[in-house]
Each structure stands twice: as structure tokens, then as C-alpha cells.
Amino acid sequence: MRIFAAHLTARTMEYAFREIERKWQERWRDNAVYSVRNDVSRPKCYVLDMFPYPSGAGLHVGHPLGYIASDVYSRYKRLKGFNVLHPMGYDSFGLPAEQYAIEHGIPPAISTHNNIDTFRSQLDKIGFCYDWTREVRTSDPSYYKWTQWIFLQLFESWFDRHRQQARPIAELISIFETEGNQQHGCPGDTAIRFTAEEWKSFDPQQQSDVLMHYRLAYSGVGEVNWCEALGTVLANDEVINGVSERGGHPVVKKKLRQWYLRITEYAERLLKGLETVDFSDSMKEMQSNWIGKSYGAEIDFEIMGITGRSFKVYTTRPDTIFGVDFMVIAPEHELVESLKTSESAQAVEDYIANVNSRSERERMAEKKITGVFSGSYCSHPFTGQPIPIWISEYVLAGYGTGAIMAVPCGDERDFRFAKHFGIPITNIIGAFYDGTDANPTKEARLENSDFLNGLLMKDAIEVSIARMEQMGIAHRQTNYKMRDAAFSRQRYWGEPFPIVWKGEVAVPLSVSELPLELPQLENLKPGPEGQGPLANLPEWVTVADGNREVNTMPGYAGSSWYFLRYMDPHNEQEFCSRTASDYWGQVDLYVGGTEHAVGHLLYSRMWTKALFDLGHIGFDEPFKRLLNQGKIGGDSRLVYRIRGTQQFVSSGLKDQYETDELHVDVSLVDGFVLDTQRFKQWKPDFNDATFITENGVFTCGGRLEKMSKRYFNVVNPDEIVEKYGADTFRMYEMFLGPIDQDKPWDTKGIEGVHRFMRKFWRLFYDTEKGWRVTDAPATDASWKSLYKVAKKVEEDTARFSFNTAVSGLMIAVNELTDQDCHSRELLEKLVVVIAAYAPHVAEELWSALGHSGSVLDASYPAIEEHYLVESSKEYPVAINGKTRTTLLLDINLSQSEIESIVMQDAVVIKWLEGKSPKKIIYVKNKMINVVM
RNA sequence: GCCCGGGUGGUGGAACUGGUAGACACGCAGGACUUAAAAUCCUGUUCGCCGAAAAAGCGAGUGCGGGUUCGAUUCCCGCCCCGGGCACCA
Incomplete structure (x- = not known):
């Protein structure tokens, strides 16, 4: 298909990653390549990233690590024939936006929106296969309508300890009417005991109080840190030595009405459920310690x-x-x-x-x-x-x-x-x-x-x-040990509770009144008496014969069930149809950091169990398999200034002077060599800097630490993508090391991966010779290289050993280059094998090979094992366990044949020094050991 | 203090079930091509000994000290160090 190559200019014979990536990102978007249907006829796979909070700071190269891993896995599963759900959205309620609003006067809705735009544009550059038609935002009324609905489900439920499951509160009321609470002791207050007659004699207020002690979402009085001077409630970490962190005002314990989730009733099931999920041992350990x-x-x-x-x-x-x-x-x-x-x-x-x-x-x-x-x-x-x-x-x-x-x-x-x-x-x-x-x-x-x-x-x-x-x-x-989870915050930027207080009785809104929208509010200052900012809006608070609840829900409300909404994101009748949740079921792979070990993971597990008990979904553990990605650390660069001067000394000579250590922006340093001209311009203080160099070179010191603006060691993925391309960036993040380990970022190392990408490209294109793909058959050696890498990528991707899959691809490309292989039949398969890791270049080459659709619609090559079968092996021959020589031997030799060959070997004879061996150990396909 | 990870070349790491330790890269050194540079390619690169060098050879070697085994980065026992989590939970 030289026709396809013919229109390429000499310039595009080069690996023009910027054009290729822009082109395919546009095509994916325009053709909705990643939109997923709930096609129940196909096997499903649900791959999910932990819900990000769209912070204003933007992404650094550490953030996308997990997203790349899940993206590679999603694409791989799609090539293996699965209908893959791989969505993304935003946990967009939260304190930082509210704090930002108080400090800068920008409404949370606006700053959140802007942050999401930035976040999205950074993600788009990396080429993820998210189905953006399913995006959800927790602060969107069409989403939090259902967060409120689930809250009401919990409010209208109690936990039957005999059956170990949630049941509707109406069933509890009929139990009370026939037998009192003799069989179902009160979890909120064990002292409450009554007969059916007594129950019937209670007035509505008393009955309401009793039921509140059973509800899975309940209101009670809890102690908070109250700061009179600030007129607000403080979190535990805002209080130091009995005074507020900001301002040093006295803080006292104050009893306030709060909402709670009765997660303690689920302690046993949360513990038991750990046996059915595939989480790391340390993660299970943390959760079971927390449950205690x-x-x-x-x-x-x-x-x-x-x-x-x-x-x-x-x-x-x-x-x-x-x-x-x-x-x-x-x-x-x-x-x-x-x-x-x-x-x-x-x-x-x-x-x-x-x-x-x-x-x-x-x-x-x-x-x-x-x-x-x-x-x-x-x-x-x-x-x-x-x-x-x-x-x-x-x-x-x-x-x-x-x-x-x-x-x-x-x-x-x-x-x-x-x-x-x-x-x-x-x-x-x-x-x-x-x-x-x-x-x-x-x-x-x-x-x-x-x-x-x-x-x-x-x-x-x-x-x-x-x-x-x-x-x-x-x-x-x-x-x-676990305690009930506090479920209310005295804040503005969260879901309003669908509750109206009529006297002391909490009355839920009806479903038709949902969503209860969060009203616009200019002044986000705390309300009177420790109440949230909503208390400053009397026209919203006051309704016919009652007052609205002015607390809002905490950050984990929306994130406790979002994985269900992705299955059916536009449903206006239900939070998620049973058909959709029965099809997609549990999240097959959940990728995120360990920092959510006990918070988010326990809450979402509890919500899932409650929804299961009430018959709304068909499974009671949300996440079948959990993959924790490690953090990428920053590699800081340090310069040494001679104390009291503007003279800087190269790192090898710093011990000869009394120096102060300063962080320098990593972008001014190549490896360890400082660009002294740019350094002088970096900050006005350094304009007059002078340098004591070593052989004309000024080197910096290095230190591995957290990637953070204050260490000037933040590397922005946008810059890396601009310089090397998204495919190289993705490959490199995967190549850095095991996904679950912490590791340092080293921008220098990306060169090797980029070289590999160009070398891969040259199997197809040559700057002088042009399109190199031929219809000539590939040699057996080339097929062996191909199937070896196909098998390795398949196995390694399946077990999340992404780094070794990348090195396997490097080996294959090195071998095929050495073999001068340009066979169309073979390279087509190679493009599919690499597609999950480097999607843009794979699409480009797939198209150049004459295919019209996306490479993702191809099938992963079936391994033809006969190319991989070896007839002989170079055996290591050890004397007393120490390898002394190697012998190329037929794979099917018997023990006695091996022994006689080994005993004739000159090296073995030399080491035996005339003695006869005690025994010869021969492990087929592994090694030979001569024991003296 | 308790629990969970982890210690392998100058660096990131590989070795999947006990079987050739250091794959694949980075960096470094040397070389080819080039007027030059970039790009590309080639060679070397665990340490020490022996050697002008290469080859070959020898010894040591996966945090430390023991053990099991024909054979240990891998299993067991005892330490040391680093990272993370929890921390008055009776």
C-alpha cells in the first residue's frame, strides 16, 4: 500500500510526533472512538481511576502515573475483545474551593469550573481513552440529586443485626407495633427498651427520636472544636494547644447537632468482605486495623x-x-x-x-x-x-x-x-x-x-x-475501634441535606423535590452559633412549618457512589438502572493511591453494601481488584553559595568553603550541570552571581524529595509532552519501575524511551528510503521476536508489570532492526501489540498500513507457540553450584546422555581434577550441576 | 511502640514457581559518519586480582550475621537501615 506512503512528505518520514498526536486526538474526539455502549452481548471490563479533586495547582508528572496505567490496561482489554468502561469525572465539592472563595472572592462554582478546564486540557494532551460522554461532577445538581437520594435511602433504613443487613425503616415500625424492640436492641442507645404497647403510646416526637437511634443516616449531638472568636467550627488539625491555628483564639468543646452514618453496624461485613476482594495485603491490613x-x-x-x-x-x-x-x-x-x-x-x-x-x-x-x-x-x-x-x-x-x-x-x-x-x-x-x-x-x-x-x-x-x-x-x-462516621460539615460547598426540621423532627423531602439545589451565596462566612454559611440565608432556610438543615455533606458523600453513576450517567429516573449495574457490576480494576485506604474505600464499601441490601444493585463489594500506584518523587537540584556572598561554588568543591544550600529550578539544570547564564536571570538576587567551576563546568548537588513548588523540582507533563510527545511520556512513566513503588522522576532518562520510539518508527519509515514496509515474508527469527514480545506484553500487562512490558518492546524493536525486518504481515501485529502503550503512533501506522478504523478495533495477535519452541538450549554447567562453563545441548536429551557429554567437557574435566563426581543434577531447560 | 512495604552496579530497575545475578534503559568512556554539530550507529561499562591491551582465567559480590539446600536476590532465624500507615482502642 505505497499509496498511503506516497502523500507523505520527506518531513513526515521523520517521527513527527506532534502532528501525529494532534491529528489522532482530534480524530478520536470527532469520531467518538472511546464512547462505550452498555452492550450486554459482550463481556465487560470496568477500569476506574480514583476520583480526582480538580485542584487549582495543575498536574505534575507524578499525577498521571495511575491514569496511564489504567489507560494502558483499558486499551489492552479492548484489544482482547472486552467492552471496556473507562470513565473520568470530578469530585468537585470540597473545602479548597470554599477557602479560595473566601480569600479571593471567586465563587466556588466558578473556580471549580476553571480548574476542571485546566485539568481536562492537561489530560487530553496525554491521549487517554476516557469516555467523556459519561463525565460526572459531584457539584452538578443532576449528580447530587442522587447523592441526596441515596442519603434518604440510608435515612429510611436500619440495620437488622440478626440478618446482618439493612432493611427499610417502615419494616422496623411494623415490628415495633407488634413486638416492641425486644428482638432488635437499639444500636444508638442500649438503654431504650419498649413493648408494642409502649411504642403505640409514644407521641410522634418520641417515636421519631427512637427511630433516629436506628437509622443508618442519623442525626445526633456530637462534640466539635468551637472557636468563639472566629465564630466557627475547626477541624482537629486546626487546633493547637487549645487555641486556633489561625489567630490563636481559645477553642472549646461544643456540642452541636451533626449527621452520622452508622457504619459501625457494617463493621463485621466490611471485615468479612475483605476476604472476597483482590486488594494488597497491606491495604487489607490497614482496613482491618481501622475496623479494629x-x-x-x-x-x-x-x-x-x-x-x-x-x-x-x-x-x-x-x-x-x-x-x-x-x-x-x-x-x-x-x-x-x-x-x-x-x-x-x-x-x-x-x-x-x-x-x-x-x-x-x-x-x-x-x-x-x-x-x-x-x-x-x-x-x-x-x-x-x-x-x-x-x-x-x-x-x-x-x-x-x-x-x-x-x-x-x-x-x-x-x-x-x-x-x-x-x-x-x-x-x-x-x-x-x-x-x-x-x-x-x-x-x-x-x-x-x-x-x-x-x-x-x-x-x-x-x-x-x-x-x-x-x-x-x-x-x-x-x-x-471504628466509630460512626461524621457526615455533616458546617460549610457551604457541599451537598445540601434534603431534610426539613419541623420542631425536633427531621422530615425528609420527597423524591420529587430532589435535587434540593445549593443556593447561590455571596458571603461564605460562618452562620450564627456554629452553623454553616447557609444559615445566613433565612429565605432559603425558612420553609412552611419548618427550617431546612443548614449543614452540608462532607467530601466523601459524592465519591462514595460515583462508580455506579458512570454506568448510567444520564438517567433522570434512577441513580443507575438495575440493567446497567447488573451488566457492568463491580469495578474490575480500581487504580489509585494508598492515601484513601481507610476513608474513601471504607465509605464506598459501606454505601455499596447498603444499596445491595435494599435491592438497588446486585453486588455488595464495589471494587473487585485494587491497584495502588506509587508516588513519583522530585529530583531536586541544589547550588551552594559561599556564606555572605553572591559567589557560588560547584558541588565538588563545596566542602572547601562555608556555604548555604539553595534549591534551584530543575529546568535550569541539564543533568547536574547548571546553565549559569539562565541562573543569573532566574531571580534578581542572582544577577551578579559569580561561579567557581570545576574544569569550566558548574555542577549542582541533588536530592530526592517530594515534588513540590517550593523545592523548584516540579516537572509539568505539558512540557514533557511538548518536547517528546505523549507516547514517549506514557511509555516512560510505565518504564520507570514497578507501578506500585515510589520512584524518582529523572527527565534525563526519557531520552532512551524517545530513542526507542524513533527506532520503532524506522521499521516503517526511513528519512531517505521512505516507506519501508514490504510484502516479503518475515523470517522465522523475526516471527520468534514478534511472538515473544506479544506474549510478554500480554502477560506483563495482565499482571500490571508495565515496566517489563516496555523493556520487552524495546528488545523486540532492537531484534527486528538487527534482522532488517520490514514485513507488512509482521509489523501489523507489532502495531497492535504496542497500541495500548503508544496509542497515537499505533493509530498513525495502522492507518498507513491501509486500515480505515481504529487500531483498537483490531484483535490482539494470537500467539503462535511453534515459533517459540526451542530445540536446544545453552545450559550453564556448574561445579558445586558455581557456573564454570556453558554447553549448547539438545533440549530432549536424557539424564545419562547429559552426564556423558558433561563428563567429556574439558572445563569439567579440569575442575574435577581426576576425581569422579558424587552426582550430576540436571534440570531440564534450566541448568546442570556437577557435585563433587 | 505496633503494623505494612523496601534495601541488587555510578542511576532507574530485571531475574514471574529456589536454577547462568545485573535484562532493558540512563549516565559515563572510547570509536565511526560529519568541515563541524545534531541525529544515527558500533564497542566497553559490578568490583578486585592477573596483564601494555584484548581474550581467557581467578576471587568476591544482591543491607549485615547465621542456617536449610547440589544450588539462595528468592526459603528460615537474628540484627541494621530507609519509606509509609496507625498510635493511649483496654
Whole structure:
């Protein structure tokens, strides 16, 4: 098909990547090459990138790494015959846009829109195969209509612990009407118990309050960091030493009404579900640590002096019951008031006041031991001895019962507390306790432990629980560290809650009233009394017989279900049709960073489970397989200035002077060599700079660190694409190393990949000879090279070993060049093999080879194994495990044939020194080892 | 402190199930082509010893010290270092 080559000018015989890439990007767009239909007749593959927040800073070369990997994988699967869903969109609600609006007066909707445009234009240059007709934006009312709808689904549901699934709240109401809540204890407040008759006697307000304790999305009172001077609520990391980070104003705990998701009800299923998904072990580990399941017992202790009053502690080590030297309750514990005595009252109150002045994060970070004696005692259930009850912040109100039994000989924190306050320590583990440290062992034999004496601790756990259960003072209890997720923010730029408060009753909007649009608002200052900015819009807040909820949803609301919307993005009747979700199902490959390990991934897993329970989708884990890409670090360049001067010294000589180190923009440096002229112009300070060079060259120092503007080490993908082309950029990002590892960016290294691209091009075109493809048959050696690389790219892409796939392509191109192979039949297949990695050049050559459609509609070549079969192999021959020579041998030789050949070999004879070998190990197709 | 990753040439990395350590690149050195440069191509490049050099040969070598094995980057035990996550969770 020389016709196709004929119109090419000499200039285009060169690898003109800029023209090629522009041309194909336009064609892809104009012909909607990447739009995907929900074609249920074809096998599906769903490949998804983690939802990006469109930040104003733009992309650096580290950001697209995961996108390139998922793009390569998507294209590869399409070549293998799959209908591939590969969408992209924006998690466009969020705090940065709101903060930007407050500081610059640009409305969040506008700045977000601009950021998305920048983001998109950067992505487009890299040549991704996203189906942009499916783009979603969480801040778009047509999207958040369904976020609100799902919120209402959660609001109208409760979790049936017997069935371990969500059910409609209406079913709970009918249960209450027939049998009260005897079978379904209240997750929000275990003290709530009622019969059917009592339920019916409740007024609407009481019924509403009870139901709120069951709902999966519920409203409750939570503590926030309240800063009176700023009139706003602060996040934990905005509070330092009890004052606000901005301005240093005092911050106090304030109880505010908040929304929560009852994710704790799903703890068990979130844990179990990990067994069914293909995530890395470390990712599963992080999630299960976060969920934090533990087995133990709740034990009642009688308080002395208050007849009949007792309190519960939670412990995982009931076997240590005789080692209890004191009790500790959280400062927020409800018994604090009743435990304090006239002598202790002042100290207790001072302590509580001090604790309240600090954020939870600070309390957790606190290393000092603090606490106060409550003034009261409880009695030991077996010995009847009095045990002092202390109050300390190291016990958290939200975990277990908010009270512990302290066993200083076995628990590090209890030990330090006892030492600090001079509380005597009982030893129940003999020599395992040395008096200088607690020992948390379970292997000791118990002493001083009455009926447990002589038992191994791990066995005594069961014995002690059984005994205490029998006595009616304890029961087994499984606990989870995880807490319910706070689901409201006192902010503007988020989804409004579809809730109207009528008195104290939260009334949901009806579906027909959705979306409840976020009103335009000029002034984004906080509302009165810690409320969000929406409280400043009374005309929006006030509705007939009620007030709208003024909180908005947090960032993770929209991102918890977006993968479902991509399946059916324009559906105005449903969040996603069941037909679409049944077809596309789970995300087959989810690509993103580890920073979302416990937040986003757990929330979206919970939403998926709830939607599954309620019958809206047919699967309960959203992501079948997770690939975490590593980060690309920056390679900074440093110059050394002699202190107090404008004289700079080359890095090899810097130790001879007293110097200060400065970061220099990496674009001014070639490798390590500084362009001193440009450096002088870079900043006014350096106009008069002088340089002490080494042999006329000024070299910089280097350091690997985070890619960041302040280190001047940011490399913009736009520049790389402009200089080398998108295909080279994609290939190079993949070539850098294993996708899941962190690695430094080295712009210098991209040259090698670009050389490879040109070498590949020259299999087809030569600047002088023009089009080189011929109809001559390829040699067997060439076919072997082709099928070897086809097989390698296939296997390596499937297991995400993109770097080795690229090196395989390099080897193939090197071999085919050496073989002077220009066979059309062979090169057509090679173009398909490379297409997923370098899509633009593949399209160009596919077209030049005479094809009219996209190369993506070709099929990946079937491997013809017979070209790969070897008849002989060069075996390494080792003497005692050390390779001494090699022998080219037929692959099908027997052990005895091998032995006789090996024994005649001169090198082997030399090493044997006349002795006969003990044995000869022959592993077919691997190696030969002569053991002396 | 606990948990999870990871330590291989000057650099990024390869070696997939225990079988020729260093593929493929970068960089560097030398050479060809060129008036010159760019581009391209060729040769060499783990370290040490031996040698004028090349070839050949020998020794060491995958963070350190042991072990299992005919054979260990790979498996086991004990350390060291780097990166990440969690951190009073009873």
C-alpha cells in the first residue's frame, strides 16, 4: 500500500510526533472512538481511576502515573475483545474551593469550573481513552440529586443485626407495633427498651427520636472544636494547644447537632468482605486495623457506698481480673458527677475543665500522664476488696464502655499510670513481671488469682468469663475501634441535606423535590452559633412549618457512589438502572493511591453494601481488584553559595568553603550541570552571581524529595509532552519501575524511551528510503521476536508489570532492526501489540498500513507457540553450584546422555581434577550441576 | 511502640514457581559518519586480582550475621537501615 506512503512528505518520514498526536486526538474526539455502549452481548471490563479533586495547582508528572496505567490496561482489554468502561469525572465539592472563595472572592462554582478546564486540557494532551460522554461532577445538581437520594435511602433504613443487613425503616415500625424492640436492641442507645404497647403510646416526637437511634443516616449531638472568636467550627488539625491555628483564639468543646452514618453496624461485613476482594495485603491490613475488632468481656463492678449502683468495664483480658489495682473512667463518663466526693470535687472539676479545653487529637498526642482520683471505690467481685476509681483522659469515652479495669503488671499504660500516682501493683504472673515494665504476655501461669491459679493465661480467659457469666456479672462482648462516621460539615460547598426540621423532627423531602439545589451565596462566612454559611440565608432556610438543615455533606458523600453513576450517567429516573449495574457490576480494576485506604474505600464499601441490601444493585463489594500506584518523587537540584556572598561554588568543591544550600529550578539544570547564564536571570538576587567551576563546568548537588513548588523540582507533563510527545511520556512513566513503588522522576532518562520510539518508527519509515514496509515474508527469527514480545506484553500487562512490558518492546524493536525486518504481515501485529502503550503512533501506522478504523478495533495477535519452541538450549554447567562453563545441548536429551557429554567437557574435566563426581543434577531447560 | 512495604552496579530497575545475578534503559568512556554539530550507529561499562591491551582465567559480590539446600536476590532465624500507615482502642 505505497499509496498511503506516497502523500507523505520527506518531513513526515521523520517521527513527527506532534502532528501525529494532534491529528489522532482530534480524530478520536470527532469520531467518538472511546464512547462505550452498555452492550450486554459482550463481556465487560470496568477500569476506574480514583476520583480526582480538580485542584487549582495543575498536574505534575507524578499525577498521571495511575491514569496511564489504567489507560494502558483499558486499551489492552479492548484489544482482547472486552467492552471496556473507562470513565473520568470530578469530585468537585470540597473545602479548597470554599477557602479560595473566601480569600479571593471567586465563587466556588466558578473556580471549580476553571480548574476542571485546566485539568481536562492537561489530560487530553496525554491521549487517554476516557469516555467523556459519561463525565460526572459531584457539584452538578443532576449528580447530587442522587447523592441526596441515596442519603434518604440510608435515612429510611436500619440495620437488622440478626440478618446482618439493612432493611427499610417502615419494616422496623411494623415490628415495633407488634413486638416492641425486644428482638432488635437499639444500636444508638442500649438503654431504650419498649413493648408494642409502649411504642403505640409514644407521641410522634418520641417515636421519631427512637427511630433516629436506628437509622443508618442519623442525626445526633456530637462534640466539635468551637472557636468563639472566629465564630466557627475547626477541624482537629486546626487546633493547637487549645487555641486556633489561625489567630490563636481559645477553642472549646461544643456540642452541636451533626449527621452520622452508622457504619459501625457494617463493621463485621466490611471485615468479612475483605476476604472476597483482590486488594494488597497491606491495604487489607490497614482496613482491618481501622475496623479494629476485638473479643472480650464486659464486667460489672459494684460501686461502694452507692447501693445498687454498678458500672461496666470492657476488657479483652478477663484472665487478669485478680491483677486489678484500680479502675479508670473517661472524663466524659456519666458517673463522674456521682463518684466525686466533697474532698475530691475541686480536683475533679479542675481536671475536667482542663481536658475540655483541648481537641481530641491533642489528647491523643499527649504523652504526659494525667488523671485524678474520683474519691470513690468499687468492690472486687471475688475478693470484695475496695478498688479506687480514677478519671483519666487515656481512657476514651467512645470506645467500649468508657471505663477500664487497670492491670498494671500486664498493661503498659496502666503500669505507667500506677507508677506516676504511686498506686501499689499486684503481680499475678510471677517471674514474667520484673517490676520495671508491664508484660502483656498470655503465656504466664497465673498466681495470686484464686480459682485461676496455675492456669495459663490464654486458657484462663475462657475460664474466667464462664465463671463471671455464671455469677451474672459479665457477658462476652465483641468490640470495634471504628466509630460512626461524621457526615455533616458546617460549610457551604457541599451537598445540601434534603431534610426539613419541623420542631425536633427531621422530615425528609420527597423524591420529587430532589435535587434540593445549593443556593447561590455571596458571603461564605460562618452562620450564627456554629452553623454553616447557609444559615445566613433565612429565605432559603425558612420553609412552611419548618427550617431546612443548614449543614452540608462532607467530601466523601459524592465519591462514595460515583462508580455506579458512570454506568448510567444520564438517567433522570434512577441513580443507575438495575440493567446497567447488573451488566457492568463491580469495578474490575480500581487504580489509585494508598492515601484513601481507610476513608474513601471504607465509605464506598459501606454505601455499596447498603444499596445491595435494599435491592438497588446486585453486588455488595464495589471494587473487585485494587491497584495502588506509587508516588513519583522530585529530583531536586541544589547550588551552594559561599556564606555572605553572591559567589557560588560547584558541588565538588563545596566542602572547601562555608556555604548555604539553595534549591534551584530543575529546568535550569541539564543533568547536574547548571546553565549559569539562565541562573543569573532566574531571580534578581542572582544577577551578579559569580561561579567557581570545576574544569569550566558548574555542577549542582541533588536530592530526592517530594515534588513540590517550593523545592523548584516540579516537572509539568505539558512540557514533557511538548518536547517528546505523549507516547514517549506514557511509555516512560510505565518504564520507570514497578507501578506500585515510589520512584524518582529523572527527565534525563526519557531520552532512551524517545530513542526507542524513533527506532520503532524506522521499521516503517526511513528519512531517505521512505516507506519501508514490504510484502516479503518475515523470517522465522523475526516471527520468534514478534511472538515473544506479544506474549510478554500480554502477560506483563495482565499482571500490571508495565515496566517489563516496555523493556520487552524495546528488545523486540532492537531484534527486528538487527534482522532488517520490514514485513507488512509482521509489523501489523507489532502495531497492535504496542497500541495500548503508544496509542497515537499505533493509530498513525495502522492507518498507513491501509486500515480505515481504529487500531483498537483490531484483535490482539494470537500467539503462535511453534515459533517459540526451542530445540536446544545453552545450559550453564556448574561445579558445586558455581557456573564454570556453558554447553549448547539438545533440549530432549536424557539424564545419562547429559552426564556423558558433561563428563567429556574439558572445563569439567579440569575442575574435577581426576576425581569422579558424587552426582550430576540436571534440570531440564534450566541448568546442570556437577557435585563433587 | 505496633503494623505494612523496601534495601541488587555510578542511576532507574530485571531475574514471574529456589536454577547462568545485573535484562532493558540512563549516565559515563572510547570509536565511526560529519568541515563541524545534531541525529544515527558500533564497542566497553559490578568490583578486585592477573596483564601494555584484548581474550581467557581467578576471587568476591544482591543491607549485615547465621542456617536449610547440589544450588539462595528468592526459603528460615537474628540484627541494621530507609519509606509509609496507625498510635493511649483496654
